[in-house]
Amino acid sequence: MQDKIKKFADMINECSNIVFFGGAGVSTESGICDYRSKNGLYNTVKEYDVTPETILSHSFFFQSPDVFYDFYRKYFIVDALPNNAHKALVELEALNKLSAVITQNIDGLHQKAGSKNVIELHGTAGEYSCSKCKRKATTSVVLDDIKSKKIPLCTACGGIIKPKVVLYEEPLYNGVAESAISHIENADMLIVGGTSLAVYPAASFIRYFRGKYIVIINKTETDYDSNADLAIHESIGKVFAEVMKIIKK
C-alpha cells in the first residue's frame, strides 16, 4: 500500500489539472448508504411493496409521493459529515491542482467540505422546486414537511415539491454532462474513486480522458483497473489522508 501511495503522490505532484470522478463509495465512509453493494439500499430495503429502484423513478414519484417521501425521509435525509476524501479534494483545489469534482452523489458533502467547483451529475438533495410551476421552495420548510411525514406542496400552486435529484427515467440536467466531459477532456490526471464504474454514465465519461494518469481508488476491483495507471483497493478516506501527508510536505 505505501508504495502505491508514494506513486499516487508523485503523479499528483506532476499534474496541475486534476479531475476527481466519484461515486457512492466516497460517501459511505461518511455513514451514507450506497445503492448496489451487499449492504446497500437495493439489497437491504425490503419494507415496501416495490423495489427501491422503482421508488426512485419519475413515474413512481408522481404516482405515490407519500411512499417516495417516506423512503426519502428514512434513507436520504441524514446528518453526515465530510470525510478525509472530501477534505483532501478541498486542499487539492486550494493548491490549484484540482479543477473539478464530478460526483454521482446527491448529499452535498463536497460543498459542505468546502469544494468550489462541484459537478453533481445526479443533482442534489439540498434543493427543491415545484414539479408544476417550477418555483424554488425553501429547503428548511420542505425538510420540516418531510420530517413530519407530510408531502411537501408548493405554496403558490399546490403542486408537489420535488427534490432536485435525477430519478430513474429522467435525463441529466442540462449542461451537466457537457461540463463533466469538458473537464475530463482537459484534465492531465483523472482520479476515479468509490465507484465500480459498472453503471451508466460513469463508464462512458471516463472514455473522454486523454491526459497522463488515471488512478482508480475503490474497495473492490473494477473492470477498468487494467486500463488504469494505478489502482488502489482500499478505503478512499485512508488513501487520501495518507497521500496528503506526502503532498503537503
Ligand SMILES: [Zn+2]
Ligand atoms: Zn408550484
